[in-house]
Amino acid sequence: MKITVTAEKPVDEKMAATVTVASADVDKAIAKTYKDIAKKYNFQGFRRGHAPRPVIDGIIGRESVLAQATNDVLNAIEPMMLEELDVTPVGRVNFGPEDADPEFVAQGADYVVTATIGVRPSAELTSYDAPEINLPPEEATEAEINWQINQLLSYQVTYEDVEEDRAVEPGDIVSVDVENVEGAGHLAGKNRMLVLDGQQIPEQLQEGIVGMKKGEEKAIEWTRTHVHEGEEHSHTFSVKVTLNAIKKAVKPELTDEVAKKFGYDTVDAFKEAVKEEIEGDKKTTIPNLKEDRVVEAVGKLLDLETVPEAYQNEIFNELASEFLAQLQRQNVSLDMFLRARGLKSDDFIADLRVQAEERARQSLALDAVAAKLGVEVSDEDVRAEFEKAGVEDVDASIKEWKDQGRLPAIRDSIRRTKALDWLVENAKVNVVDEVAERAAAAEKSEDAE
Known part of the structure; x- marks a missing residue:
């Protein structure tokens, strides 16, 4: 089936599109529906699958046949339309006039139907400059070493x-x-x-x-x-x-005897081991921390007073699904999780909604950066994304996602990743010993009390 799609510029997070299906494809869809019905039901006097159209029309009703054919056509054209427009819908796609069902397909005629697609809001940033962030030094500081040792000593309390x-x-x-x-x-x-x-x-x-x-x-x-x-x-x-x-x-004081409990002969050897461990961890944690802080900073630059409820709900459902899947992998129910932490379900949901709004703002901010930079996504980029995911049959997976109208979501993710890479590369970094700062603040607070 081939389609022709035209779309208007989104208004109030809604995109209006017109889809045209050629009459030849419409006739094939109607013929397939008659064939499916003939195979599904027994019509007296006819072998299964061989009942003629007039018999089916007389028993099932022609309108019922066309209604099923129309539904099949709409199901087929929706992923094709989303791929053609390269748009990830927010919520369900609605076909036909508002508050009304779409017209039925008709034999021998092109089928023209309108679609309303919910889309993400388009927003600007107050600044498109790469943000300024703080990061800890790559080397382990004395404050970090002491903090880590205090954590280890807490097990000897x-x-x-x-x-x-x-x-x-x-x-x-x-x-x-x-x-x-x-x-x-x-x-x-x-x-x-x-x-x-x-x-x-x-x-x-x-x-x-x-x-x-x-x-x-x-x-x-x-x-x-x-x-x-x-x-x-x-x-x-x-x-x-x-x-x-x-x-x-x-808490015990750190002595050579205590160091021996951790497998080291002296305090100095213990501290050196802790230092090496911290610096080893930083090789992976600092790049991830840099990305997190850049995303957090750019999200605050989004010039949008309120995230539309539909998009926020979409992100909320994604977060909830991710969290429940994580609990399931751990064989833990949500009720068990809440009881173990003394949380009320209402408080948990409220916190998840705050996270959803924050993630929504960050995603929209990255969209804005990608648009400003003119980021493009090639077929090679899409293929690399599937290869990176480790799927067995890349071609089959890409086809499956395309047939389901889900490739636009992959392209959205790639655009955001490219925008984030640019932001990370160009961000101004201030190196700060944050552990030492927190320790000083805590000491100051204790003195004030």
Whole structure:
């Protein structure tokens, strides 16, 4: 089937296109529909597949036949139209007049149909100069080495009782016995170590423990409400808590003896190994970090007040699918993930929507840069993309994507990659010891307190 496509310039993120199918192809599509129906159903007096058109028209109805033929034609021309226009649709493509079904195909006549295609918004940047970003140095700094060693030493931390006779405060580490009374078997246990940082246990349980003193026993009860399938459900939890002790973390000082626990004879040898490991990691992390920061910076230059809801929803669905696929590979359900992190589903969705808007803005910004640079995508570029993905049969994969109208999405990705490469190559980089800066800021904050 061959088509002719003309399109108008998009307006309000909608592209209007007119598609024409030659009468010969229309007649073939109608003939195929009659043949498919004749094979699918038994018509009395005729062998399967041999019922003539008048019989089929009399039983099935000519309008029903033409409706099916029209649907088949539309399904066939949609990917061809998207390929011809090189456009990635946002949402579904609509054929025919607004709020009306398209006209049926007719025997012996060209089929002309209009299509409305949702497209990404076109936006400008406030500046097309490559951004200025900060990056850590390629060599390991003293602050980075010390931070990494402190992280390793944290695995050697021991916990000692706080000798001071005082009540529990937020942020404390406590040792408690938790007895389940109702619905909280997952929290029960002897000498449980809890960090009261607002992350590990339910907020109401933490509030109940704060203020307790050593040896004190306390009944704590709370209710959690959630919505499932439109209905609100409440669960009551009740426990008895005995405070055994308030604990403090004691991190060992770095000595040769401690270095030996990590497999090194001296502190100097340990530090040198950490330095080499950091610098080895930086060879891969810094290029990736540079790309991430360039994308983040250019996204902030997008001159667009609000990302259209349709495009934002499209990105949101992509992010959600990626995340659920990742959980599935780990054999973890979304509910398990949320419970393990103490997250509410509404908060998780809200955070995902923020990420979707940010990614949408960054994608549109890269589109704008690609357009400004006049980036073009060749067939060789597309082929290289499939080869890079490691597909077994490149030609077959390209044909499959083309037949499905999905190659425009590949070209979009290539344009953005080329735009990003230009931005990364031309970005101004300030080398900053960020770990040292964070350590100084934390020390200043502690002194202020």
